[in-house]
Amino acid sequence: MNELVTKAKKASEITAKLGATSTEEKNEALKLMSEKLMNEIDYLLKENEKDIEAGRSNGLSDGLLDRLRLTETRIKDMATALLQLIELPDPIGEVTFETERPNGLELKKIRVPLGVIGMIYEARPNVTVDAASLCLKTGNAVLLRGSSSAIHSNKALVNVIHRALEKSSLPKEAVQLIEDTKRETAEQMFKLTEYLDVLIPRGGAKLIQSVVEKASVPVLETGVGNCHVYIDDTANEQMAVDIVVNAKTQRPSVCNACETVIVHQDWAKFHFTSLVDALVDQGVELRGDDAARKLDARISVATEEDWQVEFLNLTLAVKVVNCLEEAIEHIGNYGSKHTEAIISETEKNVNQFFTFVDAAALYHNASTRFTDGFEFGFGAEIGISTQKLHARGPMGLEALTSSKYIILGTGQIRS
Amino acid sequence: MNELVTKAKKASEITAKLGATSTEEKNEALKLMSEKLMNEIDYLLKENEKDIEAGRSNGLSDGLLDRLRLTETRIKDMATALLQLIELPDPIGEVTFETERPNGLELKKIRVPLGVIGMIYEARPNVTVDAASLCLKTGNAVLLRGSSSAIHSNKALVNVIHRALEKSSLPKEAVQLIEDTKRETAEQMFKLTEYLDVLIPRGGAKLIQSVVEKASVPVLETGVGNCHVYIDDTANEQMAVDIVVNAKTQRPSVCNACETVIVHQDWAKFHFTSLVDALVDQGVELRGDDAARKLDARISVATEEDWQVEFLNLTLAVKVVNCLEEAIEHIGNYGSKHTEAIISETEKNVNQFFTFVDAAALYHNASTRFTDGFEFGFGAEIGISTQKLHARGPMGLEALTSSKYIILGTGQIRS
Incomplete structure (x- = not known):
């Protein structure tokens, strides 16, 4: 098993535990993440500088270098966003439909996490913290696969997240970075239906098109806006x-x-x-x-x-x-x-x-x-869906949930 | 353009018209379909007999022959099911979320049809009428791709549906049968993202697996139950x-x-x-x-x-x-x-x-x-979803809808 499969398997093994985590435990983990980010600004800037230098010598455009860059302000903004996420209602466990059938069966539809989310994205390291925190708030495990140009920044950010999770009651496998940035590894991720419940590509039209065309794991398509x-x-x-x-x-x-x-x-x-x-x-x-x-x-x-x-x-x-x-x-x-x-x-x-x-x-x-999750009042946004299934338009926390029907009986059988 | 692409393009061209069709017009079409089915029992049985004979000489098992067979009772049941569908509330146009933002924007989320649905199924001709009617009630166009073993029955059923639609205000391209049952045609359908909004496979595990693995069109996965x-x-x-x-x-x-x-x-x-x-x-x-x-x-x-x-x-x-x-x-x-x-x-x-x-x-x-749409009180069922995106468990009419955000302003710009 390579790094991807090993980590995906670990993620899938903790989904039930994550789904059962209380809102308080999840919020506590978000608070610890926020604090750790504030404490580790120097370390994060130092690691980010390695990516910036490599980017410069690889001739990245100013626009791309700007997307790649972490600054003290940007890190503080990430930490603040985590605290704001704590304030949002936890969708997990919400009863979205309830009925009693003529035969006495009591039926409830409740929100549950999707399970394991594969996030495939380009050079913005802020997506690392953004995706990790939104997945965590909704009880999902996340596999992060960023681009090679941001690898030092992403490793450092996930390191900091792990140190926070170690102090929390959540397993640190809830957030894992795929360090292997080879294209074949991403393509293997597209097909890993055994362990992944959904893929979310975030980035340019080419990346998204490639995921939509090749993935057998269900995709939440985001982005292109003409x-x-x-x-x-x-x-x-x-x-x-x-x-x-x-x-x-x-x-x-x-x-x-x-x-x-x-x-x-x-x-x-x-x-x-x-x-x-x-x-x-x-x-x-x-x-x-x-x-x-x-x-x-x-x-x-x-x-x-x-x-x-x-x-x-x-x-x-x-x-x-x-x-x-x-x-x-x-x-x-x-x-x-x-x-x-x-x-x-x-x-x-x-x-x-x-x-x-x-x-x-x-x-x-x-x-x-x-057209934006914050402007719509969702308080968070994982992307803007341009597909028609599951979620359409700005996706907030609810888009990261699925459902379960719970049916309570007293011995009913079907005739 | 082959038959598939020609029909898919036609379907995609009428989606806006279908989406704007009133509940009354859709119900009138369902009523006409029900009447036509009742009037054409002899014709349907005669055409079905051709499939049964071919099936027998191809050595189909008794179980498969039974699934393939139309009887007077089965046709009457289909006609009755259409009348029952008329009684169900029309989900299209339903407002599922509504809010006014601090800047005065009024935001509404409303249910709309998915657009064009590709239905890929095996030897049961009843799926033809079932899928056509559920898609029609929800303002979707449907491309039906049944198996070669049921081709005479499916052609006859779609003929009857077309004769009903011609008397209605709905375009008959709302329901189209792909008569070419070659495997390559089905595989072309998997990739037709330009015209198809969703694929629903119904049948055995092998069929479903093949669609999930190969399709770039989003899939509503149904079925396997261990x-x-x-x-x-x-x-x-x-x-x-x-x-x-x-x-x-x-x-x-x-x-x-x-x-x-x-x-x-x-x-x-x-x-x-x-x-x-x-x-x-x-x-x-x-x-x-x-x-x-x-x-x-x-x-x-x-x-x-x-x-x-x-x-x-x-x-x-x-x-x-x-x-x-x-x-x-x-x-x-x-x-x-x-x-x-x-x-x-x-x-x-x-x-x-x-x-x-x-x-x-x-x-x-x-x-x-x-676990069944009727037992859950949905009044209809297009299949049972075993995936986590969009719909999970028995899928009724709502599973065949997407949404649109409608935002009313008075000149708001973003600052």
Whole structure:
């Protein structure tokens, strides 16, 4: 047995014990983790520096180096997040359905942990603490498989977590790091149905696609967001401009940022220049169709690919349409079913948009940037699901649970 | 494009329309389907006879021929089931969560159809009508891929369904049969993520395993049940005997039948003969461990495989244990996480069993045979999920739904 299988087997052996752990014990472990993180800032920074140096000599971009970097503030933020997690209600044991059958059987559906969660992610070491703590709060064991570029940081963080768990009543095998970062090991993880209950990939589109295509372990697919804002003919000018600017520029690198704005021609006739002015002012580069370019010369030609991609930067595609139906059709063809918004003062059109656009989150007169576990009030987020099974949209603690039916009888048999 | 891709694409094109169909329209279509089935009994029997004849000359077993056979009664039962489905509440549109955020955003989570469901099943033609009607009631489009041995029956049934849909306001592409029964076509279906939202395999362990291993489309895994009844030291003698006999013999061929009985040695000391007498009386063949065989010579030797398999016939494995923990360990090693039961008068032990046994359904003092959508009061069943994501245990109409977040704003942007 290699490292992966050995650790996965250990994790699966403690799932029953973890599932039976009380809320108090789990919260105590989270508190210890928070304290240890605060006490070990120097050690964590020193280990992280090794990854940063290696990253630099491997020519990682500034953006990637920034994602990889731990700072005193970032570590303190992690410690604070752990304390906030303590305050959230524990979903485990919650009765979600209850009935008494005519034959006297008492039936209850209760929330239980999923079991063993395999987390496959890229260079952000904060995911290590984030995933470990959310899994722990929900009584799951977690196998963490980060990228080789963050291996020193991840080892150090899991070391610190283990020292905290050793002081708690939870087994330290609840959180395990797979130190072998070979691609074949990740692919073996995709198939380890004997020990893993679910895989959660977090990272770029390529990573997620690879997991979805190859895994036989059930997957919670997260992430890719090709989000649109549609400005209807009756949209309020200032509101529409403010929302598009916010959705595009407030944090362009994230999945709920806007990638294409679709404008009704009747709105464009009167307000298009304000919209383009505001976007250009914020440094946005616009690529549009012929109709958009006829209205404003600052817009360059959009290629077929521009409608398809997540730019994740200050580029925005612009399309002018004759009617709502054309907007809905474009979103159906190019959207990633993550988040879509309509700005309109016509109720009928809003309802049509809500009915005929298929996405995890649909907005009327608000920015796409709100699709987020914290903004939705869940208090935590393990990712944003773009699949339709199990959980769709921002996933909080409940998404990390399954259920059990408990049936109490008095000798009932089936006739 | 081959038949599969053409039909899948058509199905995906009508999902928005189907999702927007009213409960009344869907119920009207179900009523028309029920009437058409009743009117076409002769045609259906004639077409079914072709499959039966082919099956006979291909040497199908009597059991398989029986599963394949349509009779007047069976068709009438299908028609009645459709009328019963009309009475069930429509889950689509149901608001399952609602909140107002501090920034004034109004957030609602509503149930929507999954989209396009791929149903892969074996020789039972009744699954054709069953799956079509449950998918239709929940606003889903369905691609049916039955086995070649039932192709004439399936074509005839889908013909009848189409004639009903043509009279309704629903598009007939809501229900489509893949007539090409080649294995490669099924395997192409496993990977058709562009058009299919979920696959539901129904049939034997081999079929299900193949779908789970190879599919990149998300799977709702159904079925395999290696279920245990554990008789604790304090179990009431008559109740324990009645429950084991019922769980084993009432319908041995189904997934919620009992495959192994585990007996506490202290109970066995006094009551084992009654148990064995009752089982042998019902024609059950017993295979046990050494301890069981020492207690009763009518028990033959159980092999390692006997603890692992779903017998699906009148064979039962018997194990005698020293304590509850040993029973829980055995279930953990061999159970399929479907249904497990404890017969006991000791509350502490029942709670320990409920906490440490991981399965979709856990019973105290009742037969395992109750794990069923109808017995649970769901009014319908698309299968019994043995996975932990999305739905676990009997799946009714709600299991065929996903969700959308609808967020109403007044110009909110994120700061």
